Amino acid sequence: MRHRELEFSICDKVFLKVSPMKGVMRFGRKGKLSPHFISPYEIVRRIGKVAYELKLPSEMAMVHPMFHVSMLRLYKPDPSHILNHDEIEINEGLSYEEEPVQVLDRQVRRLRTKDMALVKVLWHNHNTEEATWEAEEDMKRRYPYLFLTTDMC
Incomplete structure (x- = not known):
């Protein structure tokens, strides 16, 4: 009933959804205040009707670059949205441990x-x-x- 048809084109920038986990500190916030979407990534190609391949940085090489359309959100350019991912090591579950x-x-x-x-x-x-x-x-x-x-x- 609430399904929206989402389509992105090649070279669009999208946010990637990361799963919130209880008790895990992510990007300086814990619990429901932790961000649900990270850094804008560029779409490299479309695979079928609902899958897209993203251009991920080398630090995220262990993450598979194909994502379902439900895990993506269109990026509207705003400098305050960008979180620096160069300093953060992200594991396969798209989360990290804060020290x-x-x-x-x-x-x-x-x-x-x-x-x-x-x-x-x-x-x-x-x-x-x-x-x-x-x-x-x-x-x-x-x-x-x-x-x-x-x-x-």
Whole structure:
């Protein structure tokens, strides 16, 4: 009922849909705020009625270049849409693991019946304005090396 006929021509630029995964940090955002589409890619050729081959960069060589029309969205030129993919290693599932660099701050939040320790984490490829508050217990379990040299109270 809600099906739209999508057609692209060769040399059009399209965004590629990446699957959101719960708990995976993608492009500096977690959960439903993570982007659903990445970088505009050029269409090289059309295969049948619903498949297109994209010109992918060499960093994405492990990803097959053929995509169904439902995974593509037409790119309307706007400089704010472009995310730098040169610094990001994308795996076969079109996702990547974000690495923390440093713990910037620590605070204890009082919930109804317990105290929760939080740390402000600076992530790789992001500036200090994009640092996020994470649970200290989870960060210590996943990234113990961050807390070896940090002397925070």
